[in-house]
Amino acid sequence: xxxxxxxxxxxxxxxxxxxxxxxxxxxxxxxxxxxxxxxxxxxxxxxxxxxxxxxxxxxxxxxxxxxxxxxxxxxxxxxxxxxxxxxxxxxxxxxxxxxxxxxxxxxxxxxxxxxxxxxxxxxxxxxxxxxxxxxxxxxxxxxxxxxxxxxxxxxxxxxxxxx
Numbered sequence: 050x051x052x053x054x055x056x057x058x059x060x061x062x063x064x065x066x067x068x069x070x071x072x073x074x075x076x077x078x079x080x081x082x083x084x085x086x087x088x089x090x091x092x093x094x095x096x097x098x099x100x101x102x103x104x105x106x107x108x109x110x111x112x113x114x115x116x117x118x119x120x121x122x123x124x125x126x127x128x129x130x131x132x133x134x135x136x137x138x139x140x141x142x143x144x145x146x147x148x149x150x151x152x153x154x155x156x157x158x159x160x161x162x163x164x165x166x167x168x169x170x171x172x173x174x175x176x177x178x179x180x181x182x183x184x185x186x187x188x189x190x191x192x193x194x195x196x197x198x199x200x201x202x203x204x205x206x207x208x209x210x211x212x
Contacts, residue, residue, distance in 0.1 A: 068108030091180035093211035111180040
């Protein structure tokens with residue numbers, strides 16, 4: 050029996066090079082991934098960086114899609130896309146050519162050193178909640194509540210549409 054398709058949500062961000070192009074390239078590659086279908090994308094947003102000072106603003110978005118991949122296989126694909134975009138891991142919350150975070154997979158939870166689902170800081174990040182609320186305002190994040198309520202309660206002052 051084939052695996053069932055489940056809805057997955059991924060946050061995208063970049064603040065080095067040409068961030069909007071990096072996000073669009075990653076979205077194209079993700080849409081062409083076997084086991085991924087029906088990709089939807091939020092608007093792109095500009096947000097102040099979290100972490101070391103002196104970084105350029107980030108371009109952020111969220112995408113939603115159906116997948117039959119396991120969360121672990123999906124994470125592996127996301128990390129391969131980051132590597133292809135020149136992502137180098139080093140400084141925590143430092144500048145990046147591409148950052149892809151698996152936020153939520155319908156019906157799945159994980160708490161391992163490699164993967165936590167839902168994403169443990171999703172509810173604390175306006176740059177994730179604002180675009181996620183565009184796509185899935187009624188999505189219930191286990192233990193946190195609905196995305197629309199989380200987005201309404203957070204300070205959005207550092208997040209605005211990318212122009």
